[in-house]
Amino acid sequence: MNGSEGIWRDFLRRLLRNPLAVAGGAVILFLFLVAAFPHLFTSQNPDRIDVASILRPPSAAHPLGTDDLGRDVLARMVYGARVSLKVGFIAVGIATVIGLVIGLLAGFHGGRVDAVLMRFVDIMLCFPTFFLILAAIAFLSPSIVIIMAVIGLTGWMGVARLVRAETLSLKERDFVAAARAQGAGTARIVFRHILPNALAPILVAATLGVAGAILTESALSFLGIGVQPPTPSWGNILTTGKNYIAFAWWLSLFPGLAILFTVLGYNLLGEGIRDAVDPRLKGR
Amino acid sequence: MLRYVVRRLMWAVPILVGISLISFLMIHMAPGGPISVGTDLNPKATAETRARLEAYYGLDQPIHVQYWRWLSRMARLDFGASFSPDGRPVAEKIRERIPITLTINVLSMGLIFLVAIPLGVYSAVRKGSLFDRISTVTVFTGFSIPTFWLALLLMILFGVKLRWLPISGIASLDYGSLGAMGKLADRARHLLLPVLLAGFTGLAGMSRYMRSNMLEVIRQDYIASARAKGLPERKVVFRHAMRNAVLPVITILGLSVPDLLGGSVIFETIFSIPGMGQLFYQGVMSRDYPLIMGILTIGAFLTLIGNLLADVGYALADPRIRPE
Numbered sequence: 001m002n003g004s005e006g007i008w009r010d011f012l013r014r015l016l017r018n019p020l021a022v023a024g025g026a027v028i029l030f031l032f033l034v035a036a037f038p039h040l041f042t043s044q045n046p047d048r049i050d051v052a053s054i055l056r057p058p059s060a061a062h063p064l065g066t067d068d069l070g071r072d073v074l075a076r077m078v079y080g081a082r083v084s085l086k087v088g089f090i091a092v093g094i095a096t097v098i099g100l101v102i103g104l105l106a107g108f109h110g111g112r113v114d115a116v117l118m119r120f121v122d123i124m125l126c127f128p129t130f131f132l133i134l135a136a137i138a139f140l141s142p143s144i145v146i147i148m149a150v151i152g153l154t155g156w157m158g159v160a161r162l163v164r165a166e167t168l169s170l171k172e173r174d175f176v177a178a179a180r181a182q183g184a185g186t187a188r189i190v191f192r193h194i195l196p197n198a199l200a201p202i203l204v205a206a207t208l209g210v211a212g213a214i215l216t217e218s219a220l221s222f223l224g225i226g227v228q229p230p231t232p233s234w235g236n237i238l239t240t241g242k243n244y245i246a247f248a249w250w251l252s253l254f255p256g257l258a259i260l261f262t263v264l265g266y267n268l269l270g271e272g273i274r275d276a277v278d279p280r281l282k283g284r
Numbered sequence: 285m286l287r288y289v290v291r292r293l294m295w296a297v298p299i300l301v302g303i304s305l306i307s308f309l310m311i312h313m314a315p316g317g318p319i320s321v322g323t324d325l326n327p328k329a330t331a332e333t334r335a336r337l338e339a340y341y342g343l344d345q346p347i348h349v350q351y352w353r354w355l356s357r358m359a360r361l362d363f364g365a366s367f368s369p370d371g372r373p374v375a376e377k378i379r380e381r382i383p384i385t386l387t388i389n390v391l392s393m394g395l396i397f398l399v400a401i402p403l404g405v406y407s408a409v410r411k412g413s414l415f416d417r418i419s420t421v422t423v424f425t426g427f428s429i430p431t432f433w434l435a436l437l438l439m440i441l442f443g444v445k446l447r448w449l450p451i452s453g454i455a456s457l458d459y460g461s462l463g464a465m466g467k468l469a470d471r472a473r474h475l476l477l478p479v480l481l482a483g484f485t486g487l488a489g490m491s492r493y494m495r496s497n498m499l500e501v502i503r504q505d506y507i508a509s510a511r512a513k514g515l516p517e518r519k520v521v522f523r524h525a526m527r528n529a530v531l532p533v534i535t536i537l538g539l540s541v542p543d544l545l546g547g548s549v550i551f552e553t554i555f556s557i558p559g560m561g562q563l564f565y566q567g568v569m570s571r572d573y574p575l576i577m578g579i580l581t582i583g584a585f586l587t588l589i590g591n592l593l594a595d596v597g598y599a600l601a602d603p604r605i606r607p608e
Contacts, residue, residue, distance in 0.1 A: 019417075020417065020420060020421065119298075119299075119302075120302075122299060123299050123302040123303055123306070125542075125587075126299060126303055126542070126584045126587045126588055126591075127303060127306075127307075127542065127580070127583070127584060127587075128541075128542040128545040128546050128580070128583035128584070128587065129542055129543075129546055130542075130543075130545070130546025130547070130549060131545065131546060131549070131564055131579065131580060131583055132307075132310075132580070134549065134564070134565065134568055135307075135310070135311065135568050135576060135580075136310060136314075138568045138569065139310075139311065139314035139315070139316065139568075139571075140314055140315070141315075211428065215428070215430060218430045218432075218433075219430065219431065219432065219550055222430075222432040222550065222553075222554075223549070223550075223553065223565065235430075238430065238433060242432075242436060245436055245440065246440075246444075252433065252436065256430060256433040256437075259429075259430050259433070260425070260428055260429050260430070260433075263427075263428035263429075264421075264424055264425060264428040267424050267427060267428050267488075268421075268424060271420075271424070271492075
């Protein structure tokens, strides 16, 4: 157990030495705080409509201005952070679980199971994914649950391939053979020996996946089939902003920046994790 | 090599059938349908009218019969007729729209190559330098920015404030009266923003891939021996390292086809470009089943071709890789 703690400490030390990854991590940490304690960041109700102050520019009362229904933009963005995090994490959670199961089955069993599953992966990889997402969500009516499910169901192939490759190489290693010789069952080998060793690349893929899911939601919002109002999401605030861009810049600037920084944060953190777990490429 | 290509092409058939089956089931089993889009809000539409329309489009048949009909038509390369009021053949609609989408994607792909390769090489050689950090943040910004948002900002800047570029469509009103060179210039001005934008947002994948390939190659023994025999660093980098690092980039080409096609929905909607992405979006909104099926199939076909070209190109370029 001590040995693995050392590995994690090494990993953290390398990660913390990378300024871009630290900056990315800080943005995400901040976002978690906002999502967990929204009332610390705004005292306004995100759903309160105020027809007397429609499309007001930023002021002391409304630091980021108001939208077309007179709602406070800061409050909507603070509560929208929850939606963005939820979409990102649940969609990627679904994709990771499916990818793990399929990748492990294919890699561990090999043979015909592997061949059939990988052909299925090939088929899924040939779909123009965004077209598929678009059609599925438009037909099933856009709701946050459907959006998370569809993004998850169309995004697992990368993880599956990765897990399969890791499993194929790990299961031939001596320590797995040793565990098997000592009478370890399949479940024990998978959960104690293969998964922990395949964790790092999965973590990288998941971090980058969250970034992709948040961007996909905003693109769907732009096309009118993202998370639907009155639930605030950065994507749909930005979409409202699009209609008033000529005279209400704050309505598109702030949510756009929020999406940009969040997605950038995840991408830089993901890249930092990749570098930190692959010390071969570091330290030169 | 020829045998390999033929085998891959034969393998494409079951993949296409699999894709079409999944798409068909998903589209037809979703609640609602093309008939309800047109009749739900129409008080004159009786149940009888609906039934007649359903029969007309063949939607009253069991789903496996419908799929079989579609598949046997496709086997004769007949995409069927669109459900939209004009009822034109789907193949014709797609054929009109494909060239502009491909033009934009090919141009932006070329741009990505031109920028990403030097960027990746230089970042790798100067790993950890200020240049490396700045280029990392820049390419990740492109990768992380909501495309339509950046498009809006650029349209406001170049189209509305500076009035340098047209903001929508692919041709000016006086396009018909322009000479050949004028037509070309006009088209270029319309495509400049979409191509630049697609290039910027797509830069990250290629340049990061190039950078990590380069880092990998630099550690190889033949680089050490090139240095040891006293070659100037420039020669080592460009002759020995870059040539080997650039090869696998070819494979990325094939893999990026689905992303490019997906991105075209956004670009074409925002810039009002009459391409395949816009056509697909319209088809989805009006539930034009034959059109949706046609575009998904064509999209998958383009992806398969892209993958095949990439694999063949890679094998031709790198003698170590030969398909069994």
